Amino acid sequence: MTLFGFDVGSRAAKCFNSDTGEVEIVDSHDWRSILPDGHEIISTGYFRKEVPNIFNLTEITAAIYGVSYLLDQEVDVILDIGGQDTKVIDTTTNEFRMNDRCSAGTGTFLEFIAGYLGLTLAEMGRLHFQAKCAAEINSTCSVFAHTEAISRLVEGHSKAEVVKGIHLAFARKIAQMMPPDSYTIALIGGTAKNPGVVDAFSNVLEAKIIVPENPQIVNAVGAVQYFMQKGL
Amino acid sequence: MAIVGITALVPPEIVYASGNIPVDINNFVPRSGVVPRDKLCAWTALWRDLTLMGRIKLDKLVVVAGGDCNNALVDGEKIELSGVDTHYFTYPFDGSAKIMRHEIDKLVEFLGGELDESVFNRVTELKSAATAVDSERVSMHINSQDAFEIMVSGSDLAGSLEDYRKMIDSVVKKRVDCDFRLALLGTPPIYDGFHEFLDSLGLHIVYDEMPYEFLRLRGDTVKSISESYADYSFARNITHRIKLLKSELKQRGVEGIIHFHQFACHHKLEDPILREALCAEGYPFITIEADLPSKTPQQTRLRIEAFKERLGDL
Structure with missing residues (x-):
């Protein structure tokens, strides 16, 4: 049976087929339209518990496993810019920070x-x-x-x-949320597809910014990876 | 016998001994269902509005105007302007027992000038019983929510010494299983049922910082009460507070820290100091900021669940 990573955030729903690598992305309100029938789903994102799943995890843990799987180099920080919030995950200390009740920086x-x-x-x-x-x-x-x-x-x-x-x-x-000694940063989430934002980060942060090929699906991929690596 | 509202920790043994009844007006806030008219901190804005609306009935008000809650002063003055007999109580930043004694003497005068000191022992006995509940919680025999309810009610002893005794006696002891033992530092959560939510995730709070202070501070004479309350950690300098925190965290076998603070609260500014000092001791640390009262919001639930996952990966 194929494992699917299913990430439903505040703005978009992403479905990742771990066998074929195919990806579907729709508005988060329409997540049911891309729900694979009869398959095993590992869900993440704000709506993770609404989605029928065999296992669910938060997007913070999913991001760590997704970045680790998709990038061929280690990073100090994962910066996940979502529709509703921004998460800064320090992979060296396992800590994370999120913006608080404010759309600034999202x-x-x-x-x-x-x-x-x-x-x-x-x-x-x-x-x-x-x-x-x-x-x-x-x-x-x-x-x-x-x-x-x-x-x-x-x-x-x-x-x-x-x-x-x-x-x-x-x-x-x-940048105010970034931990010190952030030399390599993985930028993920839909906003990372905006090259202007990537350029701005390169100017503001004295760090190497790495954007995965499809930054929007990292958490869906990471959800499956977590499930597989933990032998769940 | 007057109903005396208190806006933060005011020695309840003094209020009871003066023949009056203390009522911690913060306890009306989490389930109020009211949106404040204008605000910085939702706690002070809501007890202000609830009092002005007549939903909290008070004869007198004691505002903690220095040390601990810095937003209370003006909201307390608004209540005073409405005609409520109001007194302003201040903690010494340097821990001076002499200044604390002076503040307590002024409080006694405001409350009528007479004290029945035999009440002190009754209050101390109840605080000891509530502290035993805290110990049972640390040894995994009482869940976080039940222990928190009893401890946080220690600020006014539920407005009745008899009722507080019944509350303590009715707590259910049952073996608690958990995945991680956490400390909850900072302001008590404005989210109704926050501890219950943590319990449901297998996160057992073994240290509620502020409610523990409500029980830790006590005495059997005005002198010993003054000396004890002069050590109220929330009102003291941060170095003193961190020293106490380190000791409690170690004794209680804490595995991770939730620092809970309130939007527009000066305690929010302490977050980076606490984070640096306690992370250096090896404690994983997450900060939660709240604003208006509600059930625990999804964004906060996500953070706590992610924190648990990170603890599991350490």
């Missing part, structure tokens, strides 16, 4: 700003590299950053410069 923050600018997240990523400079955005509160973005546009900055400023503010916010 995918929701970028979605909020993208919505105001009338852009998709993919367009945000492309525009980032067209900016001649970065507009100064100091606040990481979604509401205040929104206000700052308006001010910068009024002052004559282009959308691209505002986008780059937003990405840098986003990276600076998350």
